[in-house]
Amino acid sequence: MQESQKIDRRLDPVIPDITEWPIYKLSQDKESFLKEVVKATTDKLLNKFKDANSLHGELKSVLYQEKNRLTKEPWKSDKPEERIFWSEIKRKILIVDSIEEEDKKFKEDKKILKEILHFYCLEIVANFEPKKYRVAQKVLPFLFGRLMNVSAGNKKNFFFPASKNIYEKMNITGPIDHIRNLSKKGTVIVVPTHFSNIDSPTIGLIIDIIGLPAMTYGAGINLFTIGILSRWLNDLGAYKLDRRRKNTPYLELLKNYSTIAITRGAHSLFFPGGTRSRSGQIEKKLKLGLLGTALEAQRQNLLNFNEETAKKIFVVPVVLNYHFVMEAASLINQHLAIEGKEQFIAEKDDYSTSYKLLKLILKVITANPGMSISFASPMDVFGNEVDFEGQSINKIGQKVQIKNYFMLGDTMTEDLQRDSVYTSILGERIVEKFLAYNTVLSSHIVSFVAFELIGREFKNLDIYQLLRIPTDEIEIDIEEFKMEVNNIREKIIDLYAEGKLKIHERLKGDTDEIIKHGIKNLGVYHAQMPLEVNNNGNISTQDLKVLYFYHNRLLGYGLEKHFA
């Protein structure tokens, strides 16, 4: 396995000519690509809905759900022509209703299905404009760099940031040369953790910094409401997902869109947790639907080519760490509302539109005291490690021919249930890597220890009762706090030595410094400080729920046992 590198400059692009990028080629071939997607989706759906009756029933159900969506959950992003489209579909379905003859009915229904899929495709499809990408390449680092400098109090350099600073602050580590090499040999799927809406621009920028070609990724359609951002995202290769739509044809189409984009060599980005982690904890359970498309694409590549020439798919987990997550308060409230049912009422997510998101991005980078981005070692779609050349190596050190995973006797077979088990194995491996490559920052330790100590103090309360304690009743003795921070720090360093997590350099230093730095950075933005040092010199909090959110970041390592 390749040594981990720390990136201190922008790397040369792996493919210098943007018009040679897979994402550009995909965009150029849009017509044939969409045709393939519609055909594959239709085939799969007709496998499920085998006769006129079942297909007709499905179409009616789609129509019903779409009408419902437009009237009961309207969003600004809904286009006016949608209503017209669905009225037209309704008219056509009514005509088919009156057809007696089975064959004819089925034929007409198939036409309607294709029409719907085509409509969805046009909504989903991404574009890629090299010109716009070049603009983004220049603007984003400038924004990040300039604003990070401001936060460091370096006002002299407001317009001319020392470029090195960005990289220092972003703290990008991992086997980058390895990943770059694999992007030439096969198709790379980047799977990051997801805590904040700024994850997508961050990871987009990082992919550019390490010189990989741009990647396709699915963005929630609600981010496409504001003119500039909408066009920008779309032209940078993002395809649109509408989370309100749960109908089978739509979901099947999305999967096939992703699968075929991958088989066509487009490097892709999935957030495998599906949405942002609401509890603040590293994703434990992944959404396997989109992840499964990587596996399916690998199988198709092997079916269409032999083991030597088939493009291989490489999965690269990435852990993004910030000292603070802007949306922490609304995320943890949603989490508590979901977990605690009626005990908490969810507050609206404040960052759901693109305008607010833009504001959020600016705020985060303005105040950002730095972040940490660690790339994990790449795997194949079965969770095996791969060497520099892309050869899979299983856990007992054998070279693996990946075709074997799809063989039954002498033949390669398609078995969706088998694929789903493989996908869940891949999911488990990704979660393991998330934990192992999670970089513990000073703010994580202080919030973890503080919340555990408060929990120990109020042992007989359940979590919901605990979170309702008035914050002025909470005070942690500074000496006890120091002692426990030190204990947990030692345990974390042990885990680091065992390769179970990563740590920021600072954690090897002085405890007082860790505490000072952690508390300061945890509170950079929040209106109510999750942690502060009060007049008695002890530790107190103004927002227990947000503290809980940050505390959760260190769950999954058994550290909480220390406080039992």
Add this chain to the structure above:
Amino acid sequence: MDLKNTSHKFGVIGAGSFGIAIANLLAENGKVLLYTRNEEQRDSINQKHLSRDLKIHENVEATTELKSIAEECFLIFPIIPSDNFVELLDALAPYLNASHILIHGTKGLYTPKKLGKDIQLKKQEVFTMSELIKLKTGVVRVGCLAGPNLASELSELQPAATVIASSFNEVIEIGQQALRSTRFQVYGSNELLGVELAGVLKNYVAIASGMLTGLGYGENARALLITRGMAELIHIAKALGASERAFLGLAGIGDLIATCHSNKSRNFRVGLQLAQGKNLDQIIEDLGEVAEGVKTLIIIRSLQNYGYKAPLAEILYKIVFENFPIHKGIGLLMRFSAEKDAEYIV
């Protein structure tokens, strides 16, 4: 996939009584390659279709080469004692890859730690055989075979049934195709861990059942043992991450009834002879091989801080290893606070 139209052989590793029974069942549906370490046994099977006095189906060919099993068969049934399992996997691993399917029939647990008195085990230190296969080889598609399958009855061609469990439906389906016949029914289950644990844990209940017979007790006592024994097994299985489902099926209650009633069961015989006053070393020497139940007992007891109560295992352990008088043990069990009946069904 239709196995009938292929030239594949089924592989069986282990030519003990159960391995041979499985090989004979498979042979009704195709060619079988049977691995044995013993050259004499190999020759006897290949030349006379006999292993000692057991008749071997003509479709069965014996070999002493592990390599040929892996090369000629993609579907392999390892049927060997759990004590030899790791050694086998280490020897077999170089020839295996992800295209192989392994369905094992070994009802035991493995721990890399040396089993001794007062040993403490963590959950991660105890492996089922399928976990061991996944750990030690490049094989991913694994399954297990469990149920009331007393080898001697199978070899007399009596009707019986088994369960094949795997996360992969194709493993279950191919196993069913390979084993099914007019005298042998094969059920499927996706609860691999549950089915494996059911097969393993019942062994120590069988020891207790043998004791009851040895003491001259009748069916009331045995029915009590089986039902409350099963409740205990379910509690243990749940603590280890399995569900109760498998325990209500053939591999659970089915196997429990069979082994608790049969003096053909090795575990049962251990209990019987203990009750007749023999000590463990003598018994093991007479049997010629270890009864899995004895090992299971040590492992289950050493896992006790995993949040389950296992009074039967605890007292059996004392009886088997610490010369605790059986009568006293039964007295203690009878005084153990009676819970709600069938409390494991929520």
